Amino acid sequence: MDYVALNVACTGGEQAEILTAELADYAFESFETEGCVLKAYIRQDLLADCKAEIDALLVRYGVEGRYISIETQNWNALWESNFPAVDVEGRLLIRAPFHAPAPDGVPEVVVMPKMSFGTGHHATTWLMSRAVLDLGVAGRTGLDMGSGTGVLAIVAAKCGARHLDAVDIDDWADANCRENIEANGVADRIEPMLGDVRRIAGRRYDFILANINRNILTADMAAYAAALLPGGDLVMSGFLAADVEAIEAAAAREGLLPVARAERDGWFLVHVRRPQ
Structure with a gap:
């Protein structure tokens, strides 16, 4: 199965933690932060059901999100x-x-x-x-x-x-x-x-x-x-x-x-x- 990484540029670590807690209410399976970028991973087939709500959440916090498709065969190298x-x-x-x-x-x-x-x-x-x-x-x-x-x-x-x-x-x-x-x-x-x-x-x-x-x-x-x-x-x-x-x-x-x-x-x- 394929996954999508949602990359969100945050203002700092505190906002990244808050957004992680908010996004955990959806079908995201894991989170990581690199600098001020929060990365949240979700199965591609589950994203369609909640993408509109996620986009609205990001707007509410005044941040932008970028969705990046990741094919299954790439996970080993990424890990x-x-x-x-x-x-x-x-x-x-x-x-x-x-x-x-x-x-x-x-x-x-x-x-x-x-x-x-x-x-x-x-x-x-x-x-x-x-x-x-x-x-x-x-x-x-x-x-x-x-x-x-x-x-x-x-x-x-x-x-x-x-x-x-x-x-x-x-x-x-x-x-x-x-x-x-x-x-x-x-x-x-x-x-x-x-x-x-x-x-x-x-x-x-x-x-x-x-x-x-x-x-x-x-x-x-x-x-x-x-x-x-x-x-x-x-x-x-x-x-x-x-x-x-x-x-x-x-x-x-x-x-x-x-x-x-x-x-x-x-x-x-x-x-x-x-x-x-």
Whole structure:
């Protein structure tokens, strides 16, 4: 499938963050900033349904947007040119095959995404990975919802998780997840599942990892809560400060209790738990 990059020249970092929060209400899948330019990525087939509203939003903020079509086959080169390895406090390295290996004694996850978008979500990958390192997942069953490359499921498996489901709605992501879990030697403990939240109906987990966006998280919160075992952890990221209140309120409505918040580069993580 083809994607479109919306490039918006902002007056500064604060306006870029505000616009990111506004655009997150639509079907954009990722964001990044280069200088004062905000780049937002959306599937081409979904843009037509919301382009008029997006254009009106940009007019309201007094900024101009430029839409650039990006063909699927260009994403690998684009990703390779932009993506740095993710060093999680010297405790874990998430890298691509073209990066240098981790130092001796440092565990690593090697992924090569086929459809990944700039550097905007590296802060959330870092936040979620650190949370997994500290969550105590050894021997537990988990879910990586919106798994993409499968990186968080792989991190959890390497931390000793007994089994994980890795669910993503995109067939490219599903295929790439399968490649990455095989390459990292954890295919026996991770089950990729193509589809949306309906795929987890009737399943139960000790922990759920969901690095998606505010709209999906709030819409699917009831399904996450139903899938959590008593004492189970739900760790979520992929949103900004303006979204935290809505995320926590949606969790509270499902009886999930707050555990922790974390922030990195303007991106937030919320950790909640189902009572025993």
